[in-house]
Amino acid sequence: MNAKASSRNDLYLILGFIVAVALGPIIMTPFGGYPDLLQKFAIFGIFAIGFNILFGLTGYLSFGHAAFLGAGSYAAVWCFKLVGMNVLPAIISAMIVGGLFSALIGFVSLRRSGIYFSILTLAFAQMCYNLAYSVLGQPGMNLTNGETGLQLKLDDPRYFGESASESGTIPPTSMFGIEMKQIHEFDLFGMTVQVSNGYFVCALFVILAFYVSMRIFRSPFGMMLRAVKTNQNRMSYTGLNTRPYALAAFVISGMYAGLAGGLMSAMDPLAGAERMQWTASGEVVLMTILGGAGTLIGPIIGAGVIKYLENIFSSFNDQVMTGFFDFLPDWLGSAMVWITSPFVGEGWHLTLGVIFMLIVIFLPGGLMEGFARIGRLFRGSRKRGEGAADAPRVPAE
Amino acid sequence: MTILTVRNINKRFGGLKALNEVNLTIEEGTVHAIIGPNGAGKSTLLNCFIGRLEPDTGTVEFNGTSLLGLKPHQINQAGVSRVFQTPEIFGELTLLENVMIPAFAKRDGAFTLNAWGPVRGERSLMERAMEMLNDVGLAKKANDVSGQLSRGDKRRLELAMCLVQEPKLLLLDEPTAGMARADTNNTIDLLKEIAGRGITMVVIEHDMHVVFSLAQKISVLAQGTVIAEDLPQNIKGNPKVQEAYLGGAHL
Numbered sequence A: 001m002n003a004k005a006s007s008r009n010d011l012y013l014i015l016g017f018i019v020a021v022a023l024g025p026i027i028m029t030p031f032g033g034y035p036d037l038l039q040k041f042a043i044f045g046i047f048a049i050g051f052n053i054l055f056g057l058t059g060y061l062s063f064g065h066a067a068f069l070g071a072g073s074y075a076a077v078w079c080f081k082l083v084g085m086n087v088l089p090a091i092i093s094a095m096i097v098g099g100l101f102s103a104l105i106g107f108v109s110l111r112r113s114g115i116y117f118s119i120l121t122l123a124f125a126q127m128c129y130n131l132a133y134s135v136l137g138q139p140g141m142n143l144t145n146g147e148t149g150l151q152l153k154l155d156d157p158r159y160f161g162e163s164a165s166e167s168g169t170i171p172p173t174s175m176f177g178i179e180m181k182q183i184h185e186f187d188l189f190g191m192t193v194q195v196s197n198g199y200f201v202c203a204l205f206v207i208l209a210f211y212v213s214m215r216i217f218r219s220p221f222g223m224m225l226r227a228v229k230t231n232q233n234r235m236s237y238t239g240l241n242t243r244p245y246a247l248a249a250f251v252i253s254g255m256y257a258g259l260a261g262g263l264m265s266a267m268d269p270l271a272g273a274e275r276m277q278w279t280a281s282g283e284v285v286l287m288t289i290l291g292g293a294g295t296l297i298g299p300i301i302g303a304g305v306i307k308y309l310e311n312i313f314s315s316f317n318d319q320v321m322t323g324f325f326d327f328l329p330d331w332l333g334s335a336m337v338w339i340t341s342p343f344v345g346e347g348w349h350l351t352l353g354v355i356f357m358l359i360v361i362f363l364p365g366g367l368m369e370g371f372a373r374i375g376r377l378f379r380g381s382r383k384r385g386e387g388a389a390d391a392p393r394v395p396a397e
Numbered sequence B: 001m002t003i004l005t006v007r008n009i010n011k012r013f014g015g016l017k018a019l020n021e022v023n024l025t026i027e028e029g030t031v032h033a034i035i036g037p038n039g040a041g042k043s044t045l046l047n048c049f050i051g052r053l054e055p056d057t058g059t060v061e062f063n064g065t066s067l068l069g070l071k072p073h074q075i076n077q078a079g080v081s082r083v084f085q086t087p088e089i090f091g092e093l094t095l096l097e098n099v100m101i102p103a104f105a106k107r108d109g110a111f112t113l114n115a116w117g118p119v120r121g122e123r124s125l126m127e128r129a130m131e132m133l134n135d136v137g138l139a140k141k142a143n144d145v146s147g148q149l150s151r152g153d154k155r156r157l158e159l160a161m162c163l164v165q166e167p168k169l170l171l172l173d174e175p176t177a178g179m180a181r182a183d184t185n186n187t188i189d190l191l192k193e194i195a196g197r198g199i200t201m202v203v204i205e206h207d208m209h210v211v212f213s214l215a216q217k218i219s220v221l222a223q224g225t226v227i228a229e230d231l232p233q234n235i236k237g238n239p240k241v242q243e244a245y246l247g248g249a250h251l
């Protein structure tokens, strides 16, 4: 393991990542990509990258990270209401609020480990959800606007901006005058590519998020986090205090979640309690495991795959399926529609469940392990019999 | 000078009296062996030194300050390292990382948010860790995942992890158990060399060959009580010791 070579590989990795993010809108256009979906890729990518710093490195499985994402998106909307429509202060306050919430919840939850830790985080997140859904949505102390969700109003003060635009509407979210929702179109290879300004902002943050995570992975701190996962006893008899390491990882991942929530509000300035629900917390767990927990890029791939499949499967309905099975005889076609319809539309989570089961059973290391196996297959067929299979298993990155 | 003073330690596990009024003093710069039959309470005694167990009564003083109530990491930071009877290593990490972690702990303290610079930039620390691996004969495997090592190799790795910290007091719980004869001899040579550097050691060992070639003083523990403490040459002739070892079969 040559130090120069590995730092060069990291450089290639980050450059490749930047290129992929920059070309994302073009690459995804033939596959039905559109600005909203691409923004989602980036936002959930950030969420999963952060989650992976906690779960992938320390092994602490939090089932409550949606609470930090939700708290971040409320904070951002409040920033739009009180400060102004610039997304930067909103995103920064979302990160701070995500960090504060995670410091509090992490401090208590990390007194336990294993399943008890997971249950504690789950319980805290459900408490946050209930607070947001009802208690803090009551008149008198209305922070979340309950089940309607927190929205912007014309009479919001916006002390450092303008309450209403010249045309008398709520001003759009922007970054120094550049509107997030504005979409640019251009023609390329006979297709029309759409990019929103919001995507550029999300792209910038996902690149930063990836870069920071890479620094953490390669740092002594990252090594300590892997030590937390492997043997906490040995760590403490080695003179290391494990608790602050785990807490730091928890807070960092909470800030990532806050950032993701802030970006969500920056793209669309409203926040609802459902973002904090346990299903949302579970989703980021699935993304991370599906892509490959503990690998650098696995979680982003997992986030992309899940959001892409969600986009496809949830848009299908019985009509689409009927059209799909048109080529079959009538009776067989309607049988197929009957079989498949529970897996699409509202029922797409059923599909997600099946995919997840298959991955966990056949590729416990996630998609990254799949790629690594394919890679070995190719290398193995070139120089057969050199004991490639006996090589120590290193996490694919 | 005395580095470790243990007074009147008692430790019960339910109905079992694992340690009974144990007194022990360890002199700085010496190798002190603790021997005794299985289940005598030797490992339990070490557990009371490193904060893994709290004795029911009694005191443990290291360099004049009490170790009782301190967290394990604080005791290590004070200069006490231990090789465990069942190897405690970071099984998912490489050997080099296993040795670098204690080196970081020694240099940066119990917690540092050292999250920006890469590990590979820590040249001097890495070289030092490699040196330690070389000393214990594992340099060739530096980049292997440590969980795959044989039990004897894990022991030697753990030894390297302790040595890189240059502890004031090194506790070794059966350091050669599970090792082939050749490795045992290498390890004894290494331990002798370490003793020569002036590191104080407490060694628990069954192998009398190891004990007699290392120790300046021997304490014999049986059923939680120190039944003898003497120079190596006098221990063999002690009737209490011979009785504890079933008529001296082991000696």
Ligand SMILES: Nc1ncnc2c1ncn2[C@@H]1O[C@H](COP(=O)(O)OP(=O)(O)O)[C@@H](O)[C@H]1O
Residues within 6 Å of the ligand: B013, B016, B018, B036, B037, B038, B039, B040, B041, B042, B043, B044, B045
């Ligand atoms: N954590 C524990 N809980 C209950 N009993 C223990 C525990 N640790 C050790 N013992 C018991 O205490 C006695 C002494 O054990 P130990 O110190 O490991 O002996 P040695 O190291 O001398 O072989 C044994 O009978 C053992 O079963």
Ligand SMILES: [Mg+2]
Residues within 6 Å of the ligand: B042, B043, B044, B085, B173
């Ligand atoms: Mg023992």
